[in-house]
Amino acid sequence: MKLIPLPAFSDNYIWLLHDQSHALVVDPGDAQPVLAALQKFNLQLQAILVTHHHPDHTGGVAALRQATGALVFGPEREAMPEPLTRLSDGARVQCLGLNLEVIEVPGHTSGHIAYYAEVPDQAPILFSGDTLFSGGCGRLFEGTPAQMLTSLKRLSALPDNTRICCAHEYTLSNLKFACAVEPDNDALKAYLASVQGLRAAKQPSLPSSLVLERQINPFLRTQRAAVVQAAQAIDASANDEVSVLAALRQWKNQFQ
Ligand code: ZN
Ligand code: FE
Numbered sequence: 001m002k003l004i005p006l007p008a009f010s011d012n013y014i015w016l017l018h019d020q021s022h023a024l025v026v027d028p029g030d031a032q033p034v035l036a037a038l039q040k041f042n043l044q045l046q047a048i049l050v051t052h053h054h055p056d057h058t059g060g061v062a063a064l065r066q067a068t069g070a071l072v073f074g075p076e077r078e079a080m081p082e083p084l085t086r087l088s089d090g091a092r093v094q095c096l097g098l099n100l101e102v103i104e105v106p107g108h109t110s111g112h113i114a115y116y117a118e119v120p121d122q123a124p125i126l127f128s129g130d131t132l133f134s135g136g137c138g139r140l141f142e143g144t145p146a147q148m149l150t151s152l153k154r155l156s157a158l159p160d161n162t163r164i165c166c167a168h169e170y171t172l173s174n175l176k177f178a179c180a181v182e183p184d185n186d187a188l189k190a191y192l193a194s195v196q197g198l199r200a201a202k203q204p205s206l207p208s209s210l211v212l213e214r215q216i217n218p219f220l221r222t223q224r225a226a227v228v229q230a231a232q233a234i235d236a237s238a239n240d241e242v243s244v245l246a247a248l249r250q251w252k253n254q255f256q
Contacts, residue, residue, distance in 0.1 A: 001119050005204045006033040011169045012056050015127055022046045024095050026127045027167050031060030035067060047095040050074035051129025052112040057167060077111030087113060105131040105155065107148030108138030116158060123161040133166045134208035135174030137219040145246035156220050163207040171195050171205035177255045178218050181230045187215040218248055
């Protein structure tokens with residue numbers, strides 16, 4: 001099974017997973033890079049998986065469905081281009097011999113879903129959309145800090161070696177913020193240096209892994225003393241995990 005991030009727009013990735021003959025894609029905001037990859041690798045597109053309703057994740061769905069006849073899957077609770085199969089928590093998608101599990105992760109949008117799959121002889125895969133990024137999390141456009149915290153905790157409970165496939169190349173700016181939160185985190189400093197190298201060479205920083213994210217992503221570390229302290233320097237009343245996450249998210253929104 002091959003996993004490829006197709007760059008789109010300025011910083012999106014459309015994830016392509018294939019077995020040399022059949023493929024699925026996640027969040028095709030643009031059809032063109034997907035059609036080019038299908039042709040290049042001689043693949044038949046079987047399924048289009050969508051995590052949430054934002055146009056940079058859905059813009060290419062209709063054209064791809066028309067060009068390939070692929071089935072479209074998306075969240076139960078969001079306005080989506082029809083036709084599609086709507087999925088709620090615990091639903092399964094069978095594709096490429098895989099059994100992808102749907103995890104509802106509201107916060108960025110109110111009905112956002114993620115897809116998790118175990119892959120024979122490989123590390124598991126999580127398509128986390130705009131919920132969990134490497135070093136960060138999505139902005140809270142529709143959901144609450146409490147919802148995002150619950151969503152991130154569910155994702156963080158997946159196996160250590162889970163490959164984190166998020167929909168944007170935001171890693172470098174997330175890690176600069178993470179270093180402001182935890183200036184003494186050595187794993188974070190080492191990861192920042194390695195991502196700077198990758199980005200200088202125009203390579204994707206992704207996929208990340210869950211075991212790494214738990215060490216470096218402040219939004220998965222809202223129980224850690226150093227993170228709580230940093231959040232309290234921004235908002236003195238941040239004394240539980242939800243308010244720590246809210247303070248971090250607020251701080252990140254303004255961070256340059
Ligand atoms: Zn989004
Ligand atoms: Fe997005």
